[in-house]
Amino acid sequence: MTEDTNPLSLNVPEPGCRPGDTPDFSDFEIPQAGAVPRPPVDADPDSIRDMAFSIVRVLNKEGAAVGDWAGALSVDELRQGLRHMLTLRTYDARMLTAQRQGKTSFYMQHLGEEAVSCAFARAMRPGDMNFPTYRQAGLLIARDYPMVTMMNQIFSNAEDPLHGRQLPIMYSSQEHGFFSISGNLGTQFVQSVGWAMASAISGDTKIAAGWIGDGSTAESDFHAAMVFASTYKAPVVLNIVNNQWAISTFQGIARGGVGTFAARGHGFGIASIRVDGNDYLAVHAVAKWACERARLGLGPTLIEHVTYRAGGHSTSDDPSAYRSRREAAAWPLGDPIERLKQHLIVLGEWSEDRHLQAEAEVLDEVKTAQKTAEAVGTLASGKQPSPRDMFEGVYETMPPHLIRQRQEAGF
């Protein structure tokens, strides 16, 4: 070793807070609601680079909607949005319990992230296509996908539209603009770009939306999606849901210590925006802006939804092993349902009583749906898909070797 050279050391980023620590988000810069102006939809991506470092927010602390991005939704639409989020949260709670009761093998909830998918869904049109991750079921709920069918999938029962082939929560509905979910992270991000390219190739007017988590932006597929979206100016909205945690790995491992996930778009010349993911109005306003850009042929937009995974990654996860139990409560962007509820109350269009009543109605709807689904069957009992079915649909026409294997299996 020469005198002017010190030994090297590896930088391994660490989150600010581990179990037992006091949560501290003081480094997390949160602009005031209304502080970020709304650029014209045809803005040059270069002219809005600072939006990748700020956060678009509409709802302020008092629950008022302020700034350029406010005013896009009617009161009825807001009440409907609240209903969607309540439905998703209640559905999640019931399915989580059902998993604990052994009625299914696995479940993933959205706790704290309900606004992201529920508000985004409103900006898409029938015929558009989402390529979701496993935490965007709000896209289905907000598009009135039948809840009983969702539960049939969770229970892998005889009426599961996927015939028990897929892990619970990996829904598929072309009709509802919801691409078949994969458990291999990030693959769908580049597929969404391909779908959007196909729409452009065909001279269509439809757009696509890709979804990925903060952790999975580290996958090569993220880079592939960005290259193709940028090169072909694909009519796609690329969503990163930054919920701070990839199972036990904090977002700094995927991002590094600098910049933001949204800023990854800059090298590709893609319009890139961060939005308060716990603010229903902000998510919707930014989604609408990005979808309009895509529809006008102005190219892709990268949106980073800044939110917090308040629950475990899945039913197989125990977050208390790697983060403080108090972190969720300390999360500075609050709870999306509480914030929208407060906004409606401030507007004089909602009350605590009406909220309690809505919660009761939603619980009733979810329970009724669950009874119907469980009457068909669950993973543990009742009517289940035929084992013969696993041989179906591997190919459109069953080849001879699969026919032989099905016979060998005795089905």
Place this chain on the structure above:
Amino acid sequence: MAKMTMIEAIREAHDVAMEADERVVVYGEDVGYFGGVFRCTAGLQAKYGTSRCFDAPINEAGIVGTAIGMAAYGLKPVIEIQFADYVYPAYDQIVSEAARLRHRSNGDFTCPIVIRMPTGGGIFGGQTHSQSPEALFTHVSGLKVAMPSNPRDAKGLLLASIADPDPVIFLEPKRLYNGPFDGHHENPLVSWKNHPLGEVPDGDDIVPLGKAAIRREGADVTVLAYGTMVYVAQAAAEETGIDAEVLDLRTLMPLDLDAITSSVKKTGRCVIVHEATRTSGFGAELMSLVQESCFYHLEAPIIRVTGWDTPYPHAQEWEYFPGPARVGEALKKVMED
């Protein structure tokens, strides 16, 4: 009918399919303006425009991933991976996505894509331009795998693959692009112009997936081969004077097991030849199937002649390549047993 090289036949298959169906789109690295490094897509961009035939970024996962999205939309992408050796970055998209989409969504989404890739050695390509990864695809449920050995099959199988409702891995033995090759690398190139299988039918006649062809009839031993090895096997039969029946499998998945068993039951002997590495190669599957279905007809143990279990070497290419001498030795041995 027209005389064609395999390259021209592949190009014509694209042309016929693009003409007939505007959902067919073609892209890959250097595929658009230039027409591909092997020229298999030459002229298509000029004829069909840049939105139906275009250059892609050098990102195989992106090429396959976007094709899956396009197929979900309703297009029929026919994409080129510049060399089979480059396909690995796309393996997740092929295995976890393209192959599984129909099954996992119960037909809600399907994936009718064709992934073409030049394969095999014999051109001094070294370890990154010579590989034969067919077994990596035959092992995956949901994929079909085809490998033509001549211009006629190249056109017909490619048209069948494009028409197919499921994803097809289309392996093109690049050593055969410009003429048949029997493994005697010291001899001058033979042109397809003088070969009967260089006569390619006009129009949209397909060669169905899942059907093998007998390239040389024989009574004493069956040789199972595909791609370049078909010619090596034929040469070995001629040079040893052994009355071998050479079966060109053409499609590995689905496999024409009936053609294989009827030939082996007739001859009672079997030699399996492929260029890929031996361990867990497709030959192992063939050997198992022949053993399971023809055991009581076999007069001798089945022999495999394959590439060695080493990376494909550069300077030592002809010691690696399973040429007619090695195949001939196997034929003699299987006849002596």
